[in-house]
Amino acid sequence: MISYYLPSGSKIGVGFQAHELANALVRRGHEVDMFSECPPVDGALYGHRQVHLAGSLRTFRFAWALRRFDFRAYDVIHAHGDDYWLWRRRVPVHVRTMHGSSFEEAGRVPGLWEKLRMLLLGLSEVLATAVADVTVAVSPATRRWTPWVRRVIPNGVDVERFRPDPEKTSSVPTVLFVGTWRNRKRGRDLAAAFQQVVLPAVPEARLQMVCRDAPDDPGRGIEVLGELSAAELVEAYQRAWVFCLPSDYEGFGIPYAEAMACGLPVAATPNVGARYVTDEGRAGVLTDLGSLGDALVRILTDEGERGRLALASLERSRAFALTSVVDEYEQLYRR
Numbered sequence: 001m002i003s004y005y006l007p008s009g010s011k012i013g014v015g016f017q018a019h020e021l022a023n024a025l026v027r028r029g030h031e032v033d034m035f036s037e038c039p040p041v042d043g044a045l046y047g048h049r050q051v052h053l054a055g056s057l058r059t060f061r062f063a064w065a066l067r068r069f070d071f072r073a074y075d076v077i078h079a080h081g082d083d084y085w086l087w088r089r090r091v092p093v094h095v096r097t098m099h100g101s102s103f104e105e106a107g108r109v110p111g112l113w114e115k116l117r118m119l120l121l122g123l124s125e126v127l128a129t130a131v132a133d134v135t136v137a138v139s140p141a142t143r144r145w146t147p148w149v150r151r152v153i154p155n156g157v158d159v160e161r162f163r164p165d166p167e168k169t170s171s172v173p174t175v176l177f178v179g180t181w182r183n184r185k186r187g188r189d190l191a192a193a194f195q196q197v198v199l200p201a202v203p204e205a206r207l208q209m210v211c212r213d214a215p216d217d218p219g220r221g222i223e224v225l226g227e228l229s230a231a232e233l234v235e236a237y238q239r240a241w242v243f244c245l246p247s248d249y250e251g252f253g254i255p256y257a258e259a260m261a262c263g264l265p266v267a268a269t270p271n272v273g274a275r276y277v278t279d280e281g282r283a284g285v286l287t288d289l290g291s292l293g294d295a296l297v298r299i300l301t302d303e304g305e306r307g308r309l310a311l312a313s314l315e316r317s318r319a320f321a322l323t324s325v326v327d328e329y330e331q332l333y334r335r
Contacts, residue, residue: 001018001021001022001032001033001034001035001046001077001078001079001080002034002035002036002066002077002078002079002080002081002082002083003015003018003019003034003035003036003079003080003081004036004037004038004058004059004062004080004081004082005018005036005037005038005080005081006018006019006034006036006038006039006041007019007038007041008038008039008040008041008042009036009037009038009039010038011212011227013099013155013252013253013254013255014080014081014099015036015038016254017080017099017155017156017254018034018080019034019041019044020156020158020322021078021156021322021325021326021329022034022044022045022046023044023045023046024156024158024322024323024326025046025326025329026045026046027045028326028330031047032045032046032047033046033047033048033049033074034046034047034048034049035049035051035066035069036048036049036050036051037050037051037052037053037058037062038050049069051065051066053065059082059117059121060120060124062082063082063083063084063085063124064085066082066083066085066086067085067086071086071090071091072090072091074091075091075092075093075333076091076092076093076094076095076333077090077091077093077094077095078095078096078097078329078333079094079095079096079097079128079132080097080099081099081128082124083096083128083131083132084124084125084127084128084131085131086131087131093133093134093332093333093335094131094132094133094134095132095133095134095135095136095329095332095333096128096129096131096132096134096135096136097135097136097137097138097153098125098128098129098135098136098137098138098142098146098149098251099138099142099155099251099252100138100142100249100250100251100252100273101122101125101142101144101145101146101251102118102119102121102122102124102125103118103119103122103125103145104144104145104249104251104272105118105184105249106118106119106122108183108184108248108249109183109184110183122145125145125146126145126146129146129148129149133335134151134332134335135149135151136149136151136152136153136332137149137151137152137153138152138153138154138155138251138252139152139154139251139252139272139273139276139277140152140276141251141272141273141275141276142251142252142272144272151332153325153328153329154252154257154276154277154319154320154325155252155254155257155320155325156320156321156322156323156324156325156326157254157257157258157261157317157320157321157322158322159261159317159318159321159322159323161230161234162234162237162258162261162262162317163261163262163263164238164262164263164310164314165238165262168235168238168239169238169239169240169241170239170240170241172204172205172206173202173204173205173206173241173300174205174206174207174208174239174240174241174242175194175198175205175206175207175208175240175241175242175243175244175296175300176207176208176209176210176236176237176239176240176242176243176244176259176264177190177207177208177209177210177211177243177244177245178210178211178233178236178243178245178255178258179210179211179245179247179255180211180212180213181209181211181213181214181215181218182213184247184248184249185245185246185247186246186247186248186269186289187209187211187214189246189289189292190207190244190246190292191207191209191214191218191219191222193246193289193292193293193296194207194221194222194293194296195219195220195221195222196293197292197293197294197296197297198293198296198297198300199220199221201297201301202297202300202301205221205300206221206222206223207221207222207223208222208223208225208236208239208240209222209223209224209225210225210226210227210228210233210236211224211225211226212226212227233258234262237258237259237262237264238262240259240264241264241265241299241300241306242264242265242266242267242296242299242300242306243255243256243259243264243265243266243267244266244267244268244292244296245266245268245274246268246269246289246292247268247269247271247273247274248269248271249271249272249273250271250272250273250274251272251273252273252276252277253268253271253273253274253277256268256273256274256277256278256284257277257317257320259313260277260278260283260284260313260314260316260317260320261314261317261320263310263311263313263314264310264313265284265285265299265306265309265310265313266278266283266284266285266309266313267284267285267287267292267295267296267299268284268285268286268287269286269287269288269289269292270286270287270288274286277316277320278316279316282312282316283309283312283313283315283316284309284312284313284316285299285309
């Protein structure tokens with residue numbers, strides 16, 4: 001397995017998904033080695049091959065550095081990125097998972113250099129579809145820039161860990177956010193909507209933010225939780241009344257699926273990942289940024305609606321059970 005990102009060195013969702021998938025495969029009796037720029041992950045069940053790099057442009061140099069490894073001992077290469085220089089056949093089966101589109105992100109990321117970097121990564125994603133034997137998208141809309149990719153396998157959530165626990169639900173109305181304060185996750189915009197709309201209507205409400213780049217004092221009613229362990233994150237979902245991530249782009253959006261597996265209503269802006277995970281809003285609330293505060297007030301104050309959304313979330317989350325995702329990948333590995 002190839003993933004530049006891992007939870008040991010990055011909070012990007014691709015790394016978490018690669019880690020979870022690799023562990024699940026080992027539990028089924030497979031032998032898995034992870035090739036990554038990040039250091040080993042505590043508690044990982046799989047082997048680890050660190051690709052040491054220094055300096056700038058490491059995401060591009062990581063892809064080139066993979067060429068020096070001999071993969072012939074493996075039955076499968078499963079890449080979560082950066083395999084676009086592995087042109088000649090090296091193993092019986094080469095699978096590539098597209099976790100989103102860098103072309104989409106290029107239109108939203110600030111800064112000319114970052115836009116250029118995303119465009120180059122987008123080109124590498126197109127090249128990767130020619131290198132791999134089979135390419136998988138994590139949501140239908142991820143195929144927009146590579147429409148020849150036919151197969152969709154969603155990201156998976158371990159529903160044994162991410163599950164409802166009513167006894168842990170907070171006694172006060174609580175909104176949970178998982179993401180970044182700046183850029184496309186739009187934590188700052190959620191904080192503003194919470195203070196301007198939610199607090200006047202629900203004065204006892206609080207917003208908990210799993211976020212590493214928020215200011216020290218984000219405002220009244222807001223608690224910054226910082227970086228959480230895997231167990232602490234599950235408990236944060238279980239405490240909350242509603243989950244909100246108003247990102248302007250997600251290829252999938254793993255936190256949506258995690259929240260839903262914990263039986264949480266989800267409120268989101270209609271990015272392509274949120275639309276897919278919530279089944280076009282049938283298992284959640286999709287609304288524009290300007291109406292987000294009003295949507296949160298309705299969920300927090302209407303117990304019946306909150307219960308209906310919680311049941312819909314839990315039902316929809318079964319489509320993203322990690323066991324089912326591993327089943328589908330095993331079929332590709334054995335093709």
